[in-house]
Amino acid sequence: MKEKDYLLETCKHCGNKGLLKIVANYKQPYDEIEDYSVVFSSDTTWLLLECPVCNGISLYKTYTDDTMVIPNGYELDVSMEYPGSKYDFQNVPKSILESYQAVIKTSKVDLSICLIAVRRVLEKICKERGSKEKTLDAMLKEMVNIHILPETLDQCSFLIRKLGNSGAHGDDIDILQSDILELIDFIETILYYIYELPVKIARMNNKYSLKLENKTDTDKKTLE
Ligand SMILES: [Zn+2]
CATH class of the missing domain: 2.20.160 (titin filament fold)
Incomplete structure (x- = not known):
């Protein structure tokens, strides 16, 4: 070979x-x-x-x-x-990326397990951004309150949370493969917004010599 x-x-x-x-x-x-x-x-x-x-x-x-x-x-x-997949994730932390890949893998195999995997990605993102809250619900609210997630994405998160709960509790839910693809799309958008977009913007600014004032802050937005 x-x-x-x-x-x-x-x-x-x-x-x-x-x-x-x-x-x-x-x-x-x-x-x-x-x-x-x-x-x-x-x-x-x-x-x-x-x-x-x-x-x-x-x-x-x-x-x-x-x-x-x-x-x-x-x-x-x-x-x-x-x-x-619309995005290429190069700046997503390894552990979160692995959970995201588990979502993709399980989406072809078992939709309930896939939903649990989707939840796990969200939890990991919140923890990585510094949330100390106990429930995913509280974590996501916190992320929106401190503007790490915009409110529009929180509405996607609400859907993910609902569906993820159903998966985790073995409820009999009707979920279609196409709904799962929508959820994956939401997750990818969130990952892109939090981890990739700031890096791309910083790179673009550097390219045109518009150095950001607080350059060290551009790569990572965490709880202060
Ligand atoms: Zn293949």
Whole structure:
């Protein structure tokens, strides 16, 4: 097995994390030229991947450009373009990310267990943001009160909590696969809003040299 023919990634069709086979590879270099010299260049690579477990096909993208300099070279933006989970989570804490991945895995297998997993993600987010409350209900209220979660997302959270309770208590609830997909969408939005968006905004600001005043605070918003 040649390493360059495979990529260690999670298949979003089935949740399998493993070596996905690279079945096609396309590079798209770009140079912007002014007065006969290159003033900006970027590199985009597209990989078509096949999952050995479910045979699902995914499209993976890497991107880098001149502005993305880091001490040992260039930063690489990676994203799974298809199948669409809208977001690529690079700044979500590991333990929360693992719980989120459990949601994705169980969503194909057991909806009640999946609901419990959804609840667990929410609890972990609240704890990571410093909540000392005992119940998820109280934790979420606190998150909204101190503006870590906006009120609109709290309404999604309310739904998640309701459904999660039903899962945890083994109630006989009618839940459709499509409802589960909606819930996953809510969870992803919350993760993106709390962990990814601040980093992206900070990066954008840095890019245009608008240094944030309290730069050390941008990555993490916690209870003071
Ligand atoms: Zn798969």
